[in-house]
Structures are given as C-alpha cells and as structure tokens.
Amino acid sequence: xxxxxxxxxxxxxxxxxxxxxxxxxxxxxxxxxxxxxxxxxxxxxxxxxxxxxxxxxxxxxxxxxxxxxxxxxxxxxxxxxxxxxxxxxxxxxxxxxxxxxxxxxxxxxxxxxxxxxxxxxxxxxxxxxxxxxxxxxxxxxxxxxxxxxxxxxxxxxxxxxxxxxxxxxxx
Amino acid sequence: xxxxxxxxxxxxxxxxxxxxxxxxxxxxxxxxxxxxxxxxxxxxxxxxxxxxxxxxxxxxxxxxxxxxxxxxxxxxxxxxxxxxxxxxxxxxxxxxxxxxxxxxxxxxxxxxxxxxxxxxxxxxxxxxxxxxxxxxxxxxxxxxxxxxxxxxxxxxx
Numbered sequence: 001x002x003x004x005x006x007x008x009x010x011x012x013x014x015x016x017x018x019x020x021x022x023x024x025x026x027x028x029x030x031x032x033x034x035x036x037x038x039x040x041x042x043x044x045x046x047x048x049x050x051x052x053x054x055x056x057x058x059x060x061x062x063x064x065x066x067x068x069x070x071x072x073x074x075x076x077x078x079x080x081x082x083x084x085x086x087x088x089x090x091x092x093x094x095x096x097x098x099x100x101x102x103x104x105x106x107x108x109x110x111x112x113x114x115x116x117x118x119x120x121x122x123x124x125x126x127x128x129x130x131x132x133x134x135x136x137x138x139x140x141x142x143x144x145x146x147x148x149x150x151x152x153x154x155x156x157x158x159x160x161x162x163x164x165x166x167x168x169x170x171x
Numbered sequence: 172x173x174x175x176x177x178x179x180x181x182x183x184x185x186x187x188x189x190x191x192x193x194x195x196x197x198x199x200x201x202x203x204x205x206x207x208x209x210x211x212x213x214x215x216x217x218x219x220x221x222x223x224x225x226x227x228x229x230x231x232x233x234x235x236x237x238x239x240x241x242x243x244x245x246x247x248x249x250x251x252x253x254x255x256x257x258x259x260x261x262x263x264x265x266x267x268x269x270x271x272x273x274x275x276x277x278x279x280x281x282x283x284x285x286x287x288x289x290x291x292x293x294x295x296x297x298x299x300x301x302x303x304x305x306x307x308x309x310x311x312x313x314x315x316x317x318x319x320x321x322x323x324x325x326x327x328x
Contacts, residue, residue, distance in 0.1 A: 023199065023278055024263045028273040030194055034186045042183035049184030054194060057186070061198030115180035127244040135181060 018061075030057065036074070037081045043119055043135065045086035048092040056084035066134045078136065079146050082128050086147075090125035095128040118164050125149075129157040179186055187284035188268040189294045194281055195271070196296040201307035202278075205316035206294045208286050211327055216283050216291045217267050223249055230322040231279075237261075247272070276300050278307055295319050 011032050017025030037060070038053045045052035059080050067076055121129055125147070130141040133154075140158070144151040183312035189206065196202035209216055223237045234251050240246040249266040249272070252258050261279065263272035270281040279297040286292045295316050298307040 021306075023195070023273045023300075023305050026198065027191075027195060027280075028304060030191055034191065035183075038184040038186050039181070043181050046182065047183065049182065050186060050190060053184040053186045054190045057191075057194040058197040061194060064198070066324070096264060116182045119182070131181075137219060 009073075011073050012070045015064065015067065015073050019064060019067075019070070026061065030061070033057065033060065033077055037077065039135070040078060040081040041085040041088075041129060042126055043115075043131050044082065045092075046088040046116070046120060046127075048088045049085075051083040051092070052088035053081075055088055056081040059084055082146060083131065086124045086128050089127075113167075122161055122162060126157045128162045129154055130161045133158055188282035189292050191269070192280050192282035193292045199278065199296075199305050199307055200311065201298065201301075201309035201311075202296055203298075203307075203313045203316060204294050204296045205320050206212045206292060207320045207324060208288075208290050208292050209324060209327055210290045213268065213283055213285055213291045216293060216327065220281055220283060220293065221265060221267065221270060223247070223265065223270075226326070230319055230326050232235065232319075234279075234324065239257065258282065275302055277279055293320060293323065 011029065014025050014029035014032060018029050032052070034057065037056050040062075041052040041056055042049040060077050067073065119130075122130070128147060129143060132138040132142070132146060138146070140151050140154045144154045147154065152171070193204055207231040219229070221227075223239055228235050231285055233253050233255075235254055236252040237249050238251075239247060239249045242265065245264055245266045247261075249261045250258065251261055251274075257276075259274040259277050261272040261274045261277065262272065265272075268283050270271060270279070272279045276299060277297070278300045281293070281295050283291050285291045298312045298315070299310075300306070302307060
C-alpha cells in the first residue's frame with residue numbers, strides 16, 4: 001500500500017486539529033485510521049485482532065502529541081499497529097509457533113484452506129513480516145527497522161512464511 | 172475468528188463502536204467509560220439513546236431540553252440546557268451506534284454494538300471539559316456515567 005504523504009490528506013489535517021484539542025476531529029481521525037489499523041492487526045493477531053486494533057489505536061491516540069510531524073502519521077501508525085498486534089498475539093498465546101512440520105500434508109483436506117488458515121500456522125512475528133512485505137509493500141530493510149530485527153531475520157522469516165503459503169496453495 | 176476476509180483473503184479485525192468509544196476515552200485525560208449489556212436489540216436501544224430531543228434527556232438527566240438545530244450527513248448541532256440552567260451548543264456526529272458531541276465545556280460520547288452472546292453492549296463517556304481542550308475534569312465522572320447507564324436500563328425496562 002502506498003501511504004499518503006500529502007500534508008493536505010484528511011488524516012493529516014485531522015491529526016493537526018486533534019492535537020489542538022478538538023475531540024470531534026479526534027473521533028473523525030479515529031474513524032479514518034480504524035480501518036487501516038484493523039487491516040494490519042487482523043492478519044497478525046488473528047482471533048485477537050479486535051483487541052489488538054483497539055490497543056493499537058489507544059497507543060496511537062495517547063501518544064499523538066509525540067508525533068513531531070503530522071505528515072508522518074501513517075507510517076507512525078503502521079509501526080505502532082504492527083508492534084501492538086505482535087504483542088497482543090503473543091500475550092494471548094492463541095497462535096502456534098511457525099514450524100513447517102506443523103503444516104498438513106499436501107493431501108490433507110485441511111489444505112482447502114484460505115489465507116487465514118495458513119496464517120494461523122505461523123507465529124505473530126512471521127505474520128508481521130508477511131503483512132509488512134506483502135500487504136504494505138515494505139522492503140526487507142524497512143521491515144527490519146520497523147520490527148527492530150536484523151534484515152537477515154526478516155528474509156528468513158519471509159522465506160519460511162512464503163514456503164508455508166506455497167505448500168498450502170500447491171495442495 | 173472474528174475478522175472478515177477482504178480482498179486477497181487477508182483477514183481484517185473488526186473494531187465495533189464500543190471499542191472505538193474505549194479508544195476515545197483512553198485518549199482523553201480524565202476520560203472514563205461505563206458499559207453495560209442490555210437484553211434488547213441495537214435498534215431498540217438506539218431508538219432511545221440516539222433520540223437527542225426526547226429519549227436522550229430521559230437518561231442523561233443533566234441534559235434537559237435538547238434541541239437539534241442542524242443535522243446533515245451524520246453531523247449534528249444541538250443546543251442543550253442543563254438542569255442547572257446552563258446552555259451548551261453541542262457539535263459532533265450522530266449515527267446509529269455512535270454519538271460524539273462536544274461544546275466548549277462538555278464532552279459527551281455514547282456507543283452501542285451487538286453483544287456476541289445476545290443483547291446490546293452500551294457504553295458512555297464524557298463529562299465536564301477542560302475548556303476547549305481534549306481533557307475531562309475527573310471529578311465524580313465514573314459515578315455519574317454509571318448512573319446514566321442505570322437510568323438508561325430503567326428507561327428500557
């Protein structure tokens with residue numbers, strides 16, 4: 001996804017008004033950002049997605065005044081959303097670690113599965129890498145900076161996650 | 172899982188209006204949320220909560236004589252007179268399941284969403300605003316919000 005950088009973007013204008021103390025602008029900004037945050041938190045936190053999206057947005061709004069440049073709103077929101085989604089998913093421990101051995105055999109009827117089914121078999125960290133690369137279009141360097149892990153780790157996680165998908169789709 | 176599938180099959184999370192209200196209250200210093208599950212469908216609950224000129228004043232008892240002066244595209248402007256005689260010009264958003272209003276001295280938020288186990292979860296927030304700021308004076312806020320929802324439950328009984 002290409003993030004808006006136009007300072008006249010509605011989200012940026014709303015962020016400026018919200019920072020000025022206008023709570024109607026705050027709720028407009030919430031309505032504007034919620035679908036974006038939900039789209040990031042859903043594939044990473046899965047069943048905990050609504051909790052993760054709520055907590056991510058709380059973190060975004062509580063720290064809004066630390067956003068030095070409103071034009072950076074979307075990248076900043078994305079970073080918070082990914083970190084909160086991973087944190088909530090790990091906390092709730094509803095996901096299983098990514099082990100390719102956990103994947104069903106190619107003839108397993110379970111592999112009539114959709115993306116969600118494959119995601120369930122990955123760890124939150126692997127799902128975060130997938131979301132940043134495949135859904136958000138970040139390169140490995142940018143993803144590694146956002147997740148605060150080495151680029152090599154991003155690459156290996158991405159490889160394993162994609163291998164999971166490849167096996168699922170080729171069933 | 173509770174998320175829907177969107178284009179490409181990626182699951183997305185659902186953030187209902189009660190969750191959004193929690194975010195607003197958490198973001199506003201002094202903000203508190205009171206919640207309750209009522210054994211009625213959303214449309215019946217919102218018929219009272221969202222009726223600013225009638226139902227609203229029956230459970231928000233310090234907000235009597237509310238008159239909507241403009242309502243267009245989900246935006247609303249209302250003039251309210253409190254039981255103490257003070258007037259407020261409230262501006263904000265009103266749509267099914269969501270109401271957010273502010274005046275210079277007041278903040279008022281309400282939300283309702285279907286409860287997975289049945290009924291409707293309702294939530295309220297707000298209070299006396301630190302003038303023109305996104306902050307609520309945190310004196311007796313929780314107690315008043317709880318009373319508001321108790322009155323709403325009585326109204327809908």
